[in-house]
Amino acid sequence: MDSINIRAYPDAPAHTIAYIGLGVMGGPMAGHLVKAGHTVTAYNRTLAKAEAWAAKFGPTARHATTPREAAAGADIVFCCVGNDDDLRSVVLGYDGAFAGMKPGAVLVDHTTTSADVARELATAAKALGLHFMDAPVSGAQAGAQSGTLTVMCGGDPAVFERIKPVSMAYARAVTLLGGTGAGQLTKMVNLIAIAGVVQGLSEALAFGQRAGLDMDAVLEVISKGAAQSWQMDNRGKTMIDGDFDCGFTVDGMRKDLNIALTEAKRNGARLPVTALIDQFYADVQQAGGQHWDTSSLITRLT
Numbered sequence: 001m002d003s004i005n006i007r008a009y010p011d012a013p014a015h016t017i018a019y020i021g022l023g024v025m026g027g028p029m030a031g032h033l034v035k036a037g038h039t040v041t042a043y044n045r046t047l048a049k050a051e052a053w054a055a056k057f058g059p060t061a062r063h064a065t066t067p068r069e070a071a072a073g074a075d076i077v078f079c080c081v082g083n084d085d086d087l088r089s090v091v092l093g094y095d096g097a098f099a100g101m102k103p104g105a106v107l108v109d110h111t112t113t114s115a116d117v118a119r120e121l122a123t124a125a126k127a128l129g130l131h132f133m134d135a136p137v138s139g140a141q142a143g144a145q146s147g148t149l150t151v152m153c154g155g156d157p158a159v160f161e162r163i164k165p166v167s168m169a170y171a172r173a174v175t176l177l178g179g180t181g182a183g184q185l186t187k188m189v190n191l192i193a194i195a196g197v198v199q200g201l202s203e204a205l206a207f208g209q210r211a212g213l214d215m216d217a218v219l220e221v222i223s224k225g226a227a228q229s230w231q232m233d234n235r236g237k238t239m240i241d242g243d244f245d246c247g248f249t250v251d252g253m254r255k256d257l258n259i260a261l262t263e264a265k266r267n268g269a270r271l272p273v274t275a276l277i278d279q280f281y282a283d284v285q286q287a288g289g290q291h292w293d294t295s296s297l298i299t300r301l302t
Helices: 026-035 047-057 067-071 084-091 115-127 140-146 157-170 182-210 215-222 230-241 250-267 272-286 294-300
Strands: 002-004 016-020 039-043 061-063 076-079 106-109 131-134 149-154 171-178
Touching: 016 026, 016 067, 026 039, 026 047, 026 061, 026 076, 026 140, 026 157, 039 047, 039 067, 047 061, 076 084, 076 157, 084 106, 084 115, 106 115, 106 157, 115 131, 115 182, 131 149, 131 157, 131 182, 140 149, 149 157, 149 182, 157 171, 171 182, 182 215, 182 230, 182 250, 182 272, 182 294, 215 230, 230 294, 250 272, 250 294, 272 294
Parallel strands: 016 039, 016 076, 039 061, 076 106, 106 131, 149 171
Antiparallel strands: 002 171
16 A cells, blocks of 8 residues: 655645536535645536635636536546546536546546446546546545545556645545555445444444433543544534534435445445444434434434
C-alpha cells in the first residue's frame, strides 16, 4: 500500500482541474482544490449550484453547463455523484466527461459505486487513450469540509503518482490498494465495519439509558477504553440527545450497503450481520428517517 500525507506535498504544481458533482461532498472538495492553487471548472446538474460555487471561490473557480465542457483541457477530472447510473450519465455519451477530455488525462471517481462500474469505465477510458481511477472516500461531510478525508484508490500505480499530490488538497491520506476496483472493494470493507460498530453502539447506549445511567458520564468513561471508536467519539453524544442531523444519511447508507451485499453474493462472502443491519436501516426509513444521520439506528431501540 502507498499512503501519503499532505505535509509531504506542500508545493504540488498547479493543474487545470474539472470537478463534476457539487453535492455535500463534492462542493467542499472542489473548493479545497481551488484553495490549493488549481484552476477548477465545475459541473453540477443544478446549474444554480454550480454558479453559486464559482462565485464563492473566486476567479480560478469556474462552472460549465455540461461535463464535457468542464473536462475540456483538464489534466485531471474529479467526480463525486450518486450511484453507478449517475456516474455513467456524467462520464459517457456525447456530453460526458470522456468526450471532452484530452488524451492522457485522468478521471478520478470519488463516488461510492460497484467495482463492476469502475472496471467498465476503466476499460472505456483505455480505449479512448484516457486513464480512470476509482477513489471512494471516507470521512463524510465533515471530512470533506475540513479537508481530512481518507481516499481509497484502485488503478495504475503510475497514474496514482500523478493524482495523489492533487488529491491531498482535501485528504489526510490517499492510498493505492491495488488495480481497478480495489478502491471500491476497500470502501465496502470500510462500510461493513462501520455498520456493525453503529449497531453495537446503538444497543449499548439504549441499554444504558434503560438502566437509568448518566450516559454522558458513561461515554466519558468507556471512550477511554477498548470500546472507543470514531462513531462513539463523534456520534455518541448526539445519539443520546436524539440529534440525527449530522451527516451521512440513512438513504445513502442503504445504497452503499446494497453495493456491498451484492458484491458479497458474487464473491461468496458471508455477511449475516450486515444484511440484518441493512434491514434495521429499512425500518428507520419506514419510520421517516430517510435523511437522518446513520447513527439514527438507535431510534429502533429507544
